[in-house]
Amino acid sequence: MAEERALVVDVCSDASKSLATVKTQRQSTCNACQLKSTCGQSLISKIMSGQGIELDVPNTLNAKRGDVVILSIPERGLLKASMMMFLMPLVLMMFVAALCKLFFDWPEPAIALVGLLGLGAGFLLAKMMAASMQDDPAFQPKMTGFALSASEAMSCHQDTRIPVALRDG
Secondary structure, three states: EEEEEEEEEEEEEEEOOOEEEEEOOOOOHHHHHHOOOOOOOHHHHHHHOOOEEEEEEEEOOOOOOOOOEEEEEEHHHHHHHHHHHHHHHHHHHHHHHHHHHOOOOHHHHHHHHHHHHHHHHHHHHHHHHHHHHHHHHHOEEEEEEEOOOOHHHHHHHHOOOOHHHOOOO
């Protein structure tokens, strides 16, 4: 199971189910990399660093607003989704370009353009497949535990230089 900490920002309950809106922080390992000054991924990471991802998950732990929970997703589902979103468009791009080169006597720029069209078609196909698998439990994050309750999280923010256990005594 892949795990991530998330902050509960809202809780919505009705007669049939309880949902929690949680926010995770994007994380990057770019700061530890020696190539960060020349890498485009590092630049994208800096631009996106302040933004989190919000999603609704079933509130199986009866979490309250302000709680920090642990979200888990099966690794198999994560790997399958990653391959679908990243690998499938690239494979389709190369497949379409190779077919055009094999069957048509087109110049290289035309084959490259058709390859880009294959890439776009791969992204559209991946998006449609993701929409059809949206309710599949293998792709759904689940709350598996508490990292911090709302009261513990608030005490951490009062004075971050002194550990919580030492502040009270």
